[in-house]
Structures are given as structure tokens and as C-alpha cells.
Amino acid sequence: MQKEIIRNMSNKVRVRFAPSPTGPLHIGGVRTALYNYLFAKKHGGTMILRIEDTDQGRFVPGAEEYIIDSLSWLGIKFDEGVHVGGPFGPYRQSDRKAMYLEYCDTLVNNNWAYFAFDSAEDLEALRKQFEAEKKSFQYDAQTRVTLKNSLTLPKEEVEKLLADGAPYVIRFKMPAHEEVHINDLIRGHVVVKTETLDDKVLFKSDGMPTYHLANIVDDHLMEITHVIRGEEWLPSAPLHVMLYKAFGWEDTMPQFAHLPLLLKPDGNGKLSKRDGDRLGFPVFPTQWTDPKTGEVSSGYRESGYFPEAVINILAFLGWNPGTEQEIFTMEELIQAFSIERISKSGAKFDLEKAKWFNQQYLRQHDNEFLALSFEILLEQKGIINSDHEMVLKIIELIKERVSFVNELWEQSKFFFVAPDTYDEQVIKKRWKEDTAQHLKSLADIINNTITHQREPLHDNVVQYITDNSLNMGQIMNCLRLVIVGAGMGPDLFTIIEMIGKEESIKRINKGINSINN
RNA sequence: GGCCCGUUCGUCUAGAUGGCCCAGGACGCUAGGUUUUCAUCCUAGAAAUCAGGGGUUCGAAUCCCCUACGGGCUACCA
Known part of the structure; x- marks a missing residue:
């Protein structure tokens, strides 16, 4: 009743981000969440977090919390979801377990699905056998008639098997000769022939639905209007469309948008967990410690990235506003975002550009x-x-x-501690026979300057250099060397003023001793 | 193998209805200037025969076809 009211009230955008809690969320997933969020907010819609934990074998403790916390750090907020509740709950598929079988039964009753009793081993053997003949096995319209299922077995036997509690799965009965049309918001019109598709398992023998079933049932029940997900889902989109048809839900079927993949910076292929620490950039938003192995994977947060920068970087990996503006706040991204401007091809992560983005944000702070x-x-x-x-x-x-x-x-430690190493390059280039002697004189000059302020200090030192017809660059760089330890850093006299005369003189003496020995 | 998606500078990309594109921006790179250092900053530059080949057209990065290459999927995983 309540849901009907909500549906009738408007055709507001409702999108969901639906990760499975099998580990930390990698940046590809974060980008998917971001695009969903931007799209929802752009249209004044609702952003939902649904946890797809139908594979109990791959459940990783802490992963759900990780997903929630890391997205929260990035400023991606949810209107409904496991952690915030909402009128369409529960939002965790394991908590919705009871309803899936019911929906699956209607499919069986309408001849859109059937029971299959083939064991995993049987099928595996079949696959091997086909492979040996250089063919590939598919549980489909052609092969299902030869297999052990409610389509081939006598009705009584099926009932007996079921009554005896024999393990079974429910498979979708993919029609033999049809065309499935998908109108993808990013890729346009895609047509697939059903004979190339197989009879996917909808309901597993462990009593859990597969992703395919759960995702359609939930998207329908949660009144999702747009499914924005990674391109790896494109091959199963035809099955999903068929499921909407089988359920008779075509009229409210969400629109699909399959995002291009995030690629490895070197070579090709989908970005994976391993790539990050191998190539020196994080693949996870925040640090993750594997609960089993204790292995630690670095995160953007711990690596010093600002959340705003990470958002900006990710937003531009596969999308651009078509203008020359590159620095965007979340608010600006929401305003500018549109699915039409998402590109079709995969994007490689560029570490240098990522650093540049962070620098831009650092300056803004x-x-x-x-x-x-x-x-x-x-x-x-x-x-x-x-x-x-x-x-x-x-x-x-x-x-x-x-x-x-x-x-x-690194850029400022000389303000806090005296250097204990001195850049060899600078020594080689600038340090001469008489350098130590001149620096000693400069120490006296600094000491005798009445104040510790930059200007008089500077003037007196320059005076000394000109009076003795010395090489300005040589003396100044050597003075910098003993104060800073290297040929870098801000204005020397500002540094001297800040660390004080006494400390400066100490450093001059220390430097002379170290370098001359 | 089968099915599907993709292909503009090293990288991210711009390029509505084909002409303003011998392709623009950003990062990075190179050079010069500023800074007595380094970084910043400023200026300039190199960098894509628009994957290749055929069409269509007065005219194609933009439309069509083929090929190549890359990628994804191909589990009782999502």
C-alpha cells in the first residue's frame, strides 16, 4: 500500500548501488557508486545501498562496514539502504531470502523456469567432455532435453525427488529463437539472439537466489528506474531483460547504462586489486586489512588524498562535462553530470594526473x-x-x-631540525677552498646583526659578499646548504629569521665541520 | 572457441544534425623566462596520417561495410 502511494506520487529517479560484501570496494566500484549518486542527485532522485550477499561462500566479515565507511568518507550519501533503512527494506538480500523462492515459483508455474537435478560434478564432467571435443557446453534449449530436470523427467519422479529433499536448482528456461533488444543509455541499441544464451541458474541448491534473480526481483520491488553498473554486466543484461518479460514487468523495467571499465595503467585489462600496490597507487578508497591473511592494501585516504580530489579524479575517468573546467566540487558535478556524456571505452588510471588533482585541492584548503x-x-x-x-x-x-x-x-623539516646530511651535488658544484672561511665570517655577521629579522640579515650578508667581490650564487648556495642541507626551500633569510640567529650559527658551524671532513 | 562491447596525442579526453579540425584542452614531457637555490608561476614547443582498408559525399574523426587489435562475459560468483 505504502509502496503504491510512493510509485503513484511521481516517477522520481531511483537508483541503487549494489555491491557484494566480498572484500573492500575498489575504485571501479566507487566510480559506479559515484555515477549513480550524481545521476540521482541531478534528478532529485533517491540513492539506495543494497547489499548483495547471496553468495554465502564469499562473504567477508567487515566488508559491508568498509563499503559504508569508505563511501561516507568520500561524501557519497544514501537516502535508503542497509545502514539508514527506508520504506523498501530490508536492503540486504540475505534478509530478503524468503521472498525469492516465491517469485521463482511463479516462474516455474508459468513455464519460464524449471527444476534441475544435475549435480555440479555431472555438469563439470560434461564440460570436460565437450572441451575434449573442442566444443563448449552450455545448459540451454539444445542440451536441457538430455539432462536431468523437470522438463525431461516424468512428473511423478520430479515430485518424488523434491519430496525426498534431493538437491536441485531452478533454471531459467531461455526461449530458443528470440531476439532480445536492449537500449543501453551509453551503448545504444544492442541485440542478442536467445539461442546464444544459456539457462542460467536462478535459485541455488543452498536455498539462495543467484544474483540474476535477486537483482531483478529487488530492482522491481524497490522501484529502481535506472540500473547504472559496470560493463562486465552487459553480457547478462539480455537475461535480465528476459526475466522482466517473464515476470510481466516490462512496463516498469529500469533503463540500463553499462559503464566502461577502469583499466590497468600499464598494459590492458580490467584494473584489479593487485595492480595498485604493484604500481604505486591505491585501488581502494581507504586502507583495508584482510581479515584472513592480515594483508594490508593501501587506501587513498591513508595515502594523503583528499576525498574531494578522489571524487574529482574518478568523475573524470569515463566522463567529462564537455567544457574546459576540470576542478569540480560534488555540487558542481551533480549539476554538470549526464549519462549521455559518459564515454564508451575503458579508461586507464593516470597517477600523475591524480597527483595534480590532489595538489589543486591542497591549494584550495x-x-x-x-x-x-x-x-x-x-x-x-x-x-x-x-x-x-x-x-x-x-x-x-x-x-x-x-x-x-x-x-x-620533506619540504619543511629544516624548520624543525638541523640537517645531518648535505646534498653532494651542491657541495661538488659550489663548495670551494675558501667557503668555510667565508661562512665563518657570515656567522659573525649574523651574530652581530642587532635583530633577527630577515631584511637586515639579508642586507648585511649581501654587503659582505659585495665588499669582498665574491660570487653571489656560490656563497648564498653554500649558506643555504649548511642551513637547509640541500639546494631547495623557500627564501633563505626567511628561514634564518624563523629558526633564529643562534640556531643558524650552530648550523653553519656544524655544516663546515661535516663538509670539510 | 562462442557471444557482446570498444578503438582520436604516452594518459584522460573535446569533437551536437559530416564542412569552423592539415583535430582543441588537461596531465606528463622538452625548452626559455621569473626565482641568486629548489618548487611554484609565465611563455613556447614536441606529441594523434582520428586502429587499418574500402565505400557514400563536392566534402568524413564524424555515416555504412570489412579487417585487425584490445577488452568483457562464458560458475549452483557477483
Whole structure:
């Protein structure tokens, strides 16, 4: 009753993201969730999280929580789902178990499905046998008449088997000579002949439905209007269309959109869990520890990516707005998104571009936010009770030099600790016989400068260089070398001002000793 | 093997109804400038005979066909 009212009230968009809890969600899955979310929000629709846990053998503890938490970190919110409830629940297929058999029975009664008693071993043997003859076995209109099922067995025997509790599956009775037409929102019109399709199992002998059955029943019951999923589902889409037909639900069948795949950055093929840590970028939104093996897979969050950046990166892998704008907030993505602008071909993940996106977002964050993040990092480096004002100043100085928060340390550690190594390249190029002597004089000059401020310090040092007709680049770079440890970093005198005269002089002496020995 | 999908610079891609495209942008790369360093920033540049071949057309990256290559699926997994 309630559902009828909802349906009649509007033909509002309702989409679902339907992962199975077999492990952490990889970025391909995250992108699917994102596109569903963008589409739903664009049309003022409803975004649903449904957990497809019909394969009890592949259930992984913690995976469902992981999916919810990682999507939440990314800002992908659900209107209905396992974790938030809603009028179309339950949203976990194992909790809907009871209803599937009922639907399956109507299919059997209408001659759209049948009981099959062939054991997994029998079928396996058959497959082997076919293979030996260089043919491939398919349980279909041609072979089903030779197999052990309610189509070939006498009615009494079927009833007896069922009554005796013999293991069985229910298979879809795929018609022999029909054409299935799919109008995919991304790929256009696709036609498939039913004779190339097999009699897929709808209901397993363990009492659970397969994905195919559960997904159609649930999408129908949950009044899903658009199914946006990965291209790997395209081959089974004809079966799904046939199921809608068999149930008599064609009129409310959702529209399909099959997304292009996310490919390995090197070579070809679908991006897989293994690729990430092999190629130096995460494939998971957040870090995941395998509950069985204890194996840890890195995540974007732990690698220092901002959630906004990950969203932006993923949004552009397979979609673009057709304008030159590349940096998009979630709100802007929602406004700009359309299924028509999703590309058909697979996209490779580009690590360099991903870094660039993160850098753009890092620059957008205010210094206060970055300082707070950096202070956590500093504590891990053993810098306790750092002066907040100083950290803020440092952020300002080096913000433009990094793409990730965790790169801030490399770019600024000389503000906190004296260098204990000195860049060999710089030594080789700049360090001369008389360098140590000049640096000693500069230490005196710094010491004798009345204030610790940048300007007078700078002027006095430059004065010394000009007075002695020295090479500016050589002396300055050597001074930088002993203060910073390398030929990098922001304005030298700003650094000296910030670490103080005393510390600077110490570093000059330490540097001279280390380098000259 | 069978079925299905795809193919524009190294990568992500732009390219409504064929002419404005000897193909545009971004990342990366190269060079120069700024910065007495490095990074940033600025400027310039290299980079796709639009997978190949046939058509259709006055005209095709854009339409049609074929081929090649790549990918997905082919479980009582999703």
C-alpha cells in the first residue's frame, strides 16, 4: 500500500548501488557508486545501498562496514539502504531470502523456469567432455532435453525427488529463437539472439537466489528506474531483460547504462586489486586489512588524498562535462553530470594526473586546515608542541611546493631540525677552498646583526659578499646548504629569521665541520 | 572457441544534425623566462596520417561495410 502511494506520487529517479560484501570496494566500484549518486542527485532522485550477499561462500566479515565507511568518507550519501533503512527494506538480500523462492515459483508455474537435478560434478564432467571435443557446453534449449530436470523427467519422479529433499536448482528456461533488444543509455541499441544464451541458474541448491534473480526481483520491488553498473554486466543484461518479460514487468523495467571499465595503467585489462600496490597507487578508497591473511592494501585516504580530489579524479575517468573546467566540487558535478556524456571505452588510471588533482585541492584548503593536519604528522615525527603560529607560517611558505599533506615534512623539516646530511651535488658544484672561511665570517655577521629579522640579515650578508667581490650564487648556495642541507626551500633569510640567529650559527658551524671532513 | 562491447596525442579526453579540425584542452614531457637555490608561476614547443582498408559525399574523426587489435562475459560468483 505504502509502496503504491510512493510509485503513484511521481516517477522520481531511483537508483541503487549494489555491491557484494566480498572484500573492500575498489575504485571501479566507487566510480559506479559515484555515477549513480550524481545521476540521482541531478534528478532529485533517491540513492539506495543494497547489499548483495547471496553468495554465502564469499562473504567477508567487515566488508559491508568498509563499503559504508569508505563511501561516507568520500561524501557519497544514501537516502535508503542497509545502514539508514527506508520504506523498501530490508536492503540486504540475505534478509530478503524468503521472498525469492516465491517469485521463482511463479516462474516455474508459468513455464519460464524449471527444476534441475544435475549435480555440479555431472555438469563439470560434461564440460570436460565437450572441451575434449573442442566444443563448449552450455545448459540451454539444445542440451536441457538430455539432462536431468523437470522438463525431461516424468512428473511423478520430479515430485518424488523434491519430496525426498534431493538437491536441485531452478533454471531459467531461455526461449530458443528470440531476439532480445536492449537500449543501453551509453551503448545504444544492442541485440542478442536467445539461442546464444544459456539457462542460467536462478535459485541455488543452498536455498539462495543467484544474483540474476535477486537483482531483478529487488530492482522491481524497490522501484529502481535506472540500473547504472559496470560493463562486465552487459553480457547478462539480455537475461535480465528476459526475466522482466517473464515476470510481466516490462512496463516498469529500469533503463540500463553499462559503464566502461577502469583499466590497468600499464598494459590492458580490467584494473584489479593487485595492480595498485604493484604500481604505486591505491585501488581502494581507504586502507583495508584482510581479515584472513592480515594483508594490508593501501587506501587513498591513508595515502594523503583528499576525498574531494578522489571524487574529482574518478568523475573524470569515463566522463567529462564537455567544457574546459576540470576542478569540480560534488555540487558542481551533480549539476554538470549526464549519462549521455559518459564515454564508451575503458579508461586507464593516470597517477600523475591524480597527483595534480590532489595538489589543486591542497591549494584550495586554507592554511589553518593544513596546519592542523600537518601538526598530526609533526607529532609522529617527534616534533611535540610545535608552535601553531610557526606551523601556519610554514604552510604559507611551502604550500605551493607539495601535492600531499604528507609531503610537507620533506619540504619543511629544516624548520624543525638541523640537517645531518648535505646534498653532494651542491657541495661538488659550489663548495670551494675558501667557503668555510667565508661562512665563518657570515656567522659573525649574523651574530652581530642587532635583530633577527630577515631584511637586515639579508642586507648585511649581501654587503659582505659585495665588499669582498665574491660570487653571489656560490656563497648564498653554500649558506643555504649548511642551513637547509640541500639546494631547495623557500627564501633563505626567511628561514634564518624563523629558526633564529643562534640556531643558524650552530648550523653553519656544524655544516663546515661535516663538509670539510 | 562462442557471444557482446570498444578503438582520436604516452594518459584522460573535446569533437551536437559530416564542412569552423592539415583535430582543441588537461596531465606528463622538452625548452626559455621569473626565482641568486629548489618548487611554484609565465611563455613556447614536441606529441594523434582520428586502429587499418574500402565505400557514400563536392566534402568524413564524424555515416555504412570489412579487417585487425584490445577488452568483457562464458560458475549452483557477483
